[in-house]
Amino acid sequence: MTLSNIVQSVNETLRTEMRRNANVVLLGEDIGRDGGVFRATAGLLNEFGPQRVIDTPIAEDGIIGTAIGMSVNGLEPVVEIQFLDFIYPGFNQIVSELAKLRYRSAGHTPAHVVIRAPSGGGIKGGLYHSQSTEVYFTHTPGLYVATPSTPTDTMGLLRTAIRNPDPVIFFEPKRVYRTVKEELPADEEFAIPFGKAKVLREGTDVTLICWSAIVHTCKEAAELASKEGISVEVIDMRTLMPFDLETILASVRKTGRVVIAHEATKISGFGGEIAAQIAERAIDSLQAPIVRMGGFDTPFPYALESTYLPNPERVLRAIKKAAGY
Amino acid sequence: MLQVIRADGEFDPKVEPDLSHEDLLRMHRYMLTVRRFNEKGMSLQRQGRIGFFMESTGQEACQIGMSYCLGTNDWAFPSYRDPGTCLVRGVPLSALFDQIMGNSADENKGRNMPVHWGFAKWKMISMSSPIGSKLLHAVGVAYASKFRGEKSIALVSFGEGATSQGEFHAALNFAGVWKTPVVFFCENNQYAISLPTRRSTASESIAIKAEAYGFDGVQIDGNDVLAVYKATKSAIDKARSGGGPTLIEAVTYRMGGHSTSDDPSIYRSQEEVEMWRRRDPITRFTAYLMKKGALTEQASQKIMAEIDAEMARVVKEREAIPPPDPSTLFTEVYSEMPWHIREEAEEFMANEADRGQKGGE
Numbered sequence: 054m055t056l057s058n059i060v061q062s063v064n065e066t067l068r069t070e071m072r073r074n075a076n077v078v079l080l081g082e083d084i085g086r087d088g089g090v091f092r093a094t095a096g097l098l099n100e101f102g103p104q105r106v107i108d109t110p111i112a113e114d115g116i117i118g119t120a121i122g123m124s125v126n127g128l129e130p131v132v133e134i135q136f137l138d139f140i141y142p143g144f145n146q147i148v149s150e151l152a153k154l155r156y157r158s159a160g161h162t163p164a165h166v167v168i169r170a171p172s173g174g175g176i177k178g179g180l181y182h183s184q185s186t187e188v189y190f191t192h193t194p195g196l197y198v199a200t201p202s203t204p205t206d207t208m209g210l211l212r213t214a215i216r217n218p219d220p221v222i223f224f225e226p227k228r229v230y231r232t233v234k235e236e237l238p239a240d241e242e243f244a245i246p247f248g249k250a251k252v253l254r255e256g257t258d259v260t261l262i263c264w265s266a267i268v269h270t271c272k273e274a275a276e277l278a279s280k281e282g283i284s285v286e287v288i289d290m291r292t293l294m295p296f297d298l299e300t301i302l303a304s305v306r307k308t309g310r311v312v313i314a315h316e317a318t319k320i321s322g323f324g325g326e327i328a329a330q331i332a333e334r335a336i337d338s339l340q341a342p343i344v345r346m347g348g349f350d351t352p353f354p355y356a357l358e359s360t361y362l363p364n365p366e367r368v369l370r371a372i373k374k375a376a377g378y
Numbered sequence: 379m380l381q382v383i384r385a386d387g388e389f390d391p392k393v394e395p396d397l398s399h400e401d402l403l404r405m406h407r408y409m410l411t412v413r414r415f416n417e418k419g420m421s422l423q424r425q426g427r428i429g430f431f432m433e434s435t436g437q438e439a440c441q442i443g444m445s446y447c448l449g450t451n452d453w454a455f456p457s458y459r460d461p462g463t464c465l466v467r468g469v470p471l472s473a474l475f476d477q478i479m480g481n482s483a484d485e486n487k488g489r490n491m492p493v494h495w496g497f498a499k500w501k502m503i504s505m506s507s508p509i510g511s512k513l514l515h516a517v518g519v520a521y522a523s524k525f526r527g528e529k530s531i532a533l534v535s536f537g538e539g540a541t542s543q544g545e546f547h548a549a550l551n552f553a554g555v556w557k558t559p560v561v562f563f564c565e566n567n568q569y570a571i572s573l574p575t576r577r578s579t580a581s582e583s584i585a586i587k588a589e590a591y592g593f594d595g596v597q598i599d600g601n602d603v604l605a606v607y608k609a610t611k612s613a614i615d616k617a618r619s620g621g622g623p624t625l626i627e628a629v630t631y632r633m634g635g636h637s638t639s640d641d642p643s644i645y646r647s648q649e650e651v652e653m654w655r656r657r658d659p660i661t662r663f664t665a666y667l668m669k670k671g672a673l674t675e676q677a678s679q680k681i682m683a684e685i686d687a688e689m690a691r692v693v694k695e696r697e698a699i700p701p702p703d704p705s706t707l708f709t710e711v712y713s714e715m716p717w718h719i720r721e722e723a724e725e726f727m728a729n730e731a732d733r734g735q736k737g738g739e
Binding site: 162 | 453485486487488494496498499503504506507508510512513514515516517518519520521522523525526532544545547548549551552555709710711712713716717718719721
């Protein structure tokens with residue numbers, strides 16, 4: 054049995070998709086000769102050549118904008134943004150162009166671009182190598198947003214992203230890039246549809262909703278809670294746009310208590326959207342106020358990173374708050 | 379600065395491009411059509427029959443000269459001041475009116491503000507309003523053509539205002555590094571809304587900026603349709619044969635305001651406008667054609683009458699077309715409608731049906 058981590062899963066998925074489809078090209082900073090700063094594209098330049106694995110100048114607007122043009126003219130670009138925190142020079146291209154091309158051309162000239170971006174804290178990256186800003190993108194109609202937490206989900210969702218004709222912002226949980234290992238499906242058609250959450254652990258007392266790297270923190274917290282007699286159901290959203298409301302509501306109707314945990318700042322975080330959806334549709338099932346546990350509403354710090362990042366104890370406190378109401 | 383026809387219509391036969399009388403007359407007719415289209419668009423907006431308009435009067439030579447060089451497989455990324463590019467590509471006049479009226483016959487379902495051109499069938503990608511962003515799309519399109527070993531090129535036009543954007547820099551930088559078959563056509567019409575060119579850039583010209591990206595920049599008389607044609611043709615030929623990008627700066631003038639929401643008398647003098655009126659691209663080209671014996675005053679008037687009649691007929695016909703159906707609000711956001719949009723659409727349509735039954739509210 055060979056275990057693969059998330060970086061290897063990205064690499065393997067890109068490789069198989071590029072072998073399968075000659076229109077898939079990669080663009081990004083240092084993705085060719087260097088294999089990417091996280092090595093997610095290692096070896097691909099050698100196999101596919103510089104026309105398909107393009108080392109670009111450092112300009113995210115240039116990378117995303119040219120990828121849009123390539124896509125309109127038949128290619129299927131997968132962009133790597135070195136760190137999610139560097140995506141903002143390309144924000145206009147994403148929000149004004151990529152997200153709206155299908156709509157404003159009434160479907161005639163859609164752009165199919167996947168943007169991969171390592172997100173979240175935990176690598177001693179300070180303000181600009183740590184953020185989790187998925188809501189900038191869920192707030193923009195026309196984009197899909199994927200937030201896997203494991204090697205297998207990364208493979209399944211990235212394959213769906215590459216084959217999906219719509220633009221996808223693909224958040225990779227860089228804190229657990231190499232720490233979570235699984236045996237990957239050998240099937241080169243293995244794909245996970247968007248909008249299907251995964252129940253990681255069944256429980257009856259509290260529903261704990263999460264995505265991306267913090268999923269692993271939440272699993273630990275659920276284990277701690279069970280030792281204190283609280284049965285927690287852990288749901289990994291896997292994609293935020295679209296998001297799987299059915300799985301959430303089914304769980305909430307069972308437990309009546311909800312904790313939403315995300316690494317992104319709490320104010321205007323996606324937890325707010327989920328909380329509102331639950332309130333609109335299942336308020337009668339609630340036995341306690343919904344508890345949101347996000348990153349602090351501050352910029353991401355450097356020296357105090359481990360204090361800032363939600364740990365299992367903080368998630369446990371949130372679980373107890375919901376359970377003890 | 380490249381010039382073929384002087385302001386008085388005199389010309390140097392040694393630099394004339396190789397165009398038949400038929401081509402020259404077709405170009406002339408397109409220029410007149412654009413002039414009338416602009417007048418009609420402004421008038422429709424002033425009468426409240428369309429919501430917004432941006433005229434391109436004074437820039438007809440740019441639009442027609444550059445697009446006349448394109449082959450059917452080439453890609454065009456016109457600016458909002460290039461309705462003429464659409465016409466030369468083959469887009470019918472009726473489709474231009476469908477676009478500015480935003481009616482249900484508009485191929486983009488009336489989703490864009492007037493003069494935001496996009497006609498997929500003619501290889502023109504729909505445009506957004508933030509300027510400068512489409513330059514990168516042209517570079518990417520050109521990359522894909524080159525990637526497949528095709529001969530098609532991309533022509534992108536924009537105002538000098540767009541050259542202040544970071545995306546202008548990124549586009550020229552990427553195009554230079556990748557040597558993509560793309561032509562950057564800057565219509566320097568002297569104003570970015572109210573900001574004069576000298577306050578947009580301290581460079582001695584727009585064209586000179588190309589030097590920093592490792593390819594040629596040329597400055598031409600943008601009110602001389604033959605200079606425009608000649609320079610663009612040569613840039614396209616170069617791109618097609620693997621020579622990489624070119625930046626063309628066509629020096630021209632926006633005779634009207636930026637848009638229907640703007641009063642240019644606040645920021646520029648009447649003397650300046652009058653000076654440019656004497657360099658009018660249509661007057662000049664008409665004089666040239668007459669000097670060459672390709673056109674007579676009588677023929678010119680007949681063409682104008684034909685255009686006016688067609689314009690009136692098309693406006694009447696297209697104004698009768700209803701607006702898009704409300705259900706089109708929700709389609710083509712994604713290739714498949716996700717549940718949350720479906721839910722909104724169904725609720726909205728049920729309410730609409732309700733309203734309909736009550737005879738409207």
